Structures are given as C-alpha cells and as structure tokens.
Amino acid sequence: MISQVSVKTLRYYDEMGLLKPVEVDRFTGYRYYSLEQLPNLYRILALKDLGFSLEEIGRLLSKPVSNDELRGMLRLKKEELRRQVQTEQERLERVEARLRQLEQENKTMTTSEVVIKKIEPILVASVRDVIPSYPEQGPLWEKLETYLAQKGVTPKSACFTVYHSEEPEIDAEVCEPIMKTIDAYGSVRVHELPIVEQAASLVYTGPFTGLGEAYSALFQWIESRGYRICGPCREIYLKPPSTPGIQNDPNTITELQFPVMKD
Numbered sequence: 001m002i003s004q005v006s007v008k009t010l011r012y013y014d015e016m017g018l019l020k021p022v023e024v025d026r027f028t029g030y031r032y033y034s035l036e037q038l039p040n041l042y043r044i045l046a047l048k049d050l051g052f053s054l055e056e057i058g059r060l061l062s063k064p065v066s067n068d069e070l071r072g073m074l075r076l077k078k079e080e081l082r083r084q085v086q087t088e089q090e091r092l093e094r095v096e097a098r099l100r101q102l103e104q105e106n107k108t109m110t111t112s113e114v115v116i117k118k119i120e121p122i123l124v125a126s127v128r129d130v131i132p133s134y135p136e137q138g139p140l141w142e143k144l145e146t147y148l149a150q151k152g153v154t155p156k157s158a159c160f161t162v163y164h165s166e167e168p169e170i171d172a173e174v175c176e177p178i179m180k181t182i183d184a185y186g187s188v189r190v191h192e193l194p195i196v197e198q199a200a201s202l203v204y205t206g207p208f209t210g211l212g213e214a215y216s217a218l219f220q221w222i223e224s225r226g227y228r229i230c231g232p233c234r235e236i237y238l239k240p241p242s243t244p245g246i247q248n249d250p251n252t253i254t255e256l257q258f259p260v261m262k263d
Helices: 007-016 035-049 054-061 067-104 138-151 208-224
Strands: 115-119 122-131 160-165 170-177 188-193 196-205 227-229 233-239 253-262
Touching (some): 067 208, 138 170, 208 253
Antiparallel strands (some): 115 196, 122 170, 122 188, 160 170, 196 253
C-alpha cells in the first residue's frame, strides 16, 4: 500500500484518472507508484476530507490551481457546509418540537392566551406563490422588500404570511402593511385584505421550530369552543428573529390568527 491507502482505493483513483501508476506489471496487474506522487495523493485525501467530490477533485487536479483560487474554493465549500449544518440543526429542532408536541397530547394545554378579535381591513403589498416548506419563504420576502425599498415605502406595522393552503401544496402570501396604494409590479400585488369579524388569536413566544405546538393549542381551543375555521391563517411576526430566516431564535414573537365562526 502507498501511504496506507488500500489497493481498492488506488485502483478506483486510477479509473477516475486522479492518480495513475507510473507502471503496471502486465503479468500480475500490480501497480507501481513513485514517491514523487505522494504530494498528489495527499492533496486528493485532503480535498476529499474537506467534502469535495471525486469529480470536483478531478477538475481541481486537471489544471494548475493557485493558492488564491484554492482559498476561494474552500470558502465556497465552507459556506456550503455551514448551510448544510444549519439545515440539519433546524431539522433536529423541528423533530424535538414534534416530540414535545407528542408528549403534550395527553396533558392539559394552557389556552387562556387565545382571544376572539375583530380584524379591520388592511392594505398590503404582497407576493404569493407555492413553496416547498414553511421555512422556505425567503425568496418571496426578498422580492417584496426589494420592490418596497425601490419605491421608498416603509411598512406601517408588522409583516405577516397568509397561508391559503397547507402541506403538501403550501400556498403562501407574504404581506407588508402599507399606508397608501402603490403600483403593482411583476409578482408584487397591492390589495386590501377584507375585514374579519371574528378571529381566534394566540400570541406565541419562542422559535419558529416550536410553532407546531402553538398551532395545536389554537386548534384545540377552536374545536373545544364550538368554532370552526372559515378562512386562511395569518402568521404575524410581531418580533421577527434577530437574524432574518433563522428558525431557532427563542425570543421571536408570533401571533397566529384564524377566521372562525360558530357551527
């Protein structure tokens, strides 16, 4: 073995064109490598350990790469890995929130925070689309906020999301309340949300990953009081996360509103 790398691995690197032996015995098939090839092998192993695929490594080794170029690639790989870690951390927190929710199913849940309120009509600028999951609203907010910034419009109150349908087809409309009408543009729509005579409202403090528990409490309250939901939910971000898009800020404050009526 060369530098404690298995024969199978060396054969695979040969097939991938990453590390060719200097000679192959035509009778035994034994591969011979030189000491001068060790730096290339170490580079392959190092890049593989950093998360680069063999295809990416092949492209890196196919032409000379300067230290500046390698630093740039490593920074990109670092950002990719950081996003992966964040995604997995958020998934872990959603699993933990779901476990807490299951543990609470057989316990009495506090619902004194729920109130019935009237919601006045409100003029909003919004962007609406189907999203793959609830946390993936970022592109919608980016379109909306970019356009409002271009128009010099400052939202008059807390932004919110209206969910017109739930999973698996999540029809989400991100909204910014505005003082006066402006021109619509592209996917940005300007319209008035109608009055809601009765809405069941609950204010939740905690990370977005725990919103499932708040929704469950609100659903339970609505059902136990003889109401039924008669319109789309509004998720109002009274105190957004300290970092936009982060799912685990414990100081986030969110109000959940469902239009309701008596059966």
